[in-house]
Amino acid sequence: MKHHDLVVVHTFMSRPQADMAKSALDAAGIESMVLGDDAGGLQPGLWEGRGVAIVVNTDDAKAASEILGIEAKNA
Numbered sequence: 001m002k003h004h005d006l007v008v009v010h011t012f013m014s015r016p017q018a019d020m021a022k023s024a025l026d027a028a029g030i031e032s033m034v035l036g037d038d039a040g041g042l043q044p045g046l047w048e049g050r051g052v053a054i055v056v057n058t059d060d061a062k063a064a065s066e067i068l069g070i071e072a073k074n075a
Contacts, residue, residue: 006033009064011051018052021068025056030064032056 009032012018018034025032036052056064 005058006055007058007061008035008053008055009061010068011053013051015052018054021054024067025054025064028063028067030056030060030067032060032064 010021012021015034015036018036022032022034033055034052035055054064054068
C-alpha cells in the first residue's frame with residue numbers, strides 16, 4: 001500500500017468500530033489501514049473526539065464505501 005495513494009473512506013468514533021470495518025474490507029479483499037493514535041490501545045481516550053479513520057488505496061475507495069455502506073445499513 002503506497003501512502004501517497006490513500007484516501008479516507010470513513011471516520012468512526014471508536015477503534016472497535018473501525019476494526020470491524022477493516023475486517024469487512026479484509027474479507028472482501030480490500031487492503032486498508034486504521035488510523036488513530038491511542039498509544040497502541042493503552043490510552044483509548046487519547047484520540048477521543050477526533051475519530052478513527054479507515055484508509056484505502058484510491059482505486060479501492062468506491063468498492064470500500066459500498067461495502068461499509070452495506071455494513072452500516074445492516075447494523
